[in-house]
């Protein structure tokens with residue numbers, strides 16, 4: 001066992017992404033190179049005793065499902081295709097264990113659902129993915145959970161808010177869509193101080209980081225100080241845009257509760273959706289990301305130098321206000337700088353002009369560009385572009401948009417696998433019509 005562990009450590013992490021653990025308690029690999037899609041809602045039990053043992057073992061910390069062969073009962077509890085992906089995602093995120101959900105939102109809901117109960121407080125960064133914001137604003141308060149939003153770039157302000165009611169600190173880094181970074185190590189230090197000063201009867205504060213934009217290729221939040229990393233597999237981990245999924249990665253201590261939450265709230269990742277991420281997504285993550293990172297830097301530089309562009313934000317550009325922090329925490333698994341696949345840029349002009357230019361740019365690209373696809377989502381083989389002001393946030397009047405931090409001329413790009421020159425050529429053509 002130790003021998004095998006030692007041997008595994010000798011391989012590059014990138015190689016581990018492709019091969020996973022080579023051995024799994026969830027499946028006998030003797031005949032397969034490609035892991036199978038298991039498709040069984042329920043499992044045959046040889047005896048009632050085996051069924052009883054299965055129920056006793058499920059989500060029981062004394063029966064480690066990552067070591068002992070699990071007794072499968074019903075898909076919603078546990079099942080082999082999903083479990084194989086979970087083991088590989090835990091390794092990719094450098095966490096103790098992983099639990100996979102039907103969507104990123106289901107994983108995020110579970111990450112907070114197991115930590116907070118009525119009367120507790122969650123501290124969250126002031127900009128969040130839209131549905132996470134809605135979860136915190138519209139739903140958690142209905143369960144008696146208070147959410148306080150703060151700019152987590154100001155770690156002192158966060159620390160000042162860590163009262164005894166706080167059970168979790170939640171943020172994305174980089175954030176959507178403006179690519180602000182939060183210093184994971186600095187938040188860790190502040191949470192350590194608050195935990196040390198805490199009444200020993202109070203549970204310690206946990207840090208939850210949404211790692212969707214960076215992916216485990218560019219950033220491992222747990223190694224940097226987070227307790228839990230959540231991720232939308234729908235995005236670049238899945239990588240091809242064919243299926244939805246989400247994952248929670250964290251300490252074994254929390255795993256039983258996360259499994260029970262998934263069983264009872266009912267959003268496990270379907271085995272048919274786990275399989276593409278296991279077979280295509282994760283094994284090609286490093287290859288795809290390396291190319292996308294290189295292209296993103298070229299496109300961000302091109303936009304930065306374009307006369308129609310007010311500013312181009314990419315953590316890899318020295319002009320990014322947190323470039324130094326990016327160089328510290330956005331590293332690939334070999335330690336090389338990997339500032340990600342997302343670019344945000346702002347068109348010139350008054351709010352009205354910038355919004356209109358954004359609208360025209362999108363429609364021109366949608367009709368004329370091969371390499372840029374007008375669409376939401378991110379992390380696919382195709383480059384995707386969107387203009388929040390005239391799309392997701394279109395119902396809001398301009399003043400309300402500006403107040404909510406949505407810039408009228410702000411545009412988000414998710415870089416795909418096309419040749420960088422072609423993406424820049426299409427952007428150049430489209431920007432010329434403004």
Ligand SMILES: *Cc1c(COP(=O)(O)O)cnc(C)c1O
Nearest residue numbers: 103104105129176212232234245
């Ligand atoms: C897409 C996304 C989510 C939600 O993931 P789904 O799989 O769509 O539920 C959460 N956070 C971020 C940053 C995202 O981009």
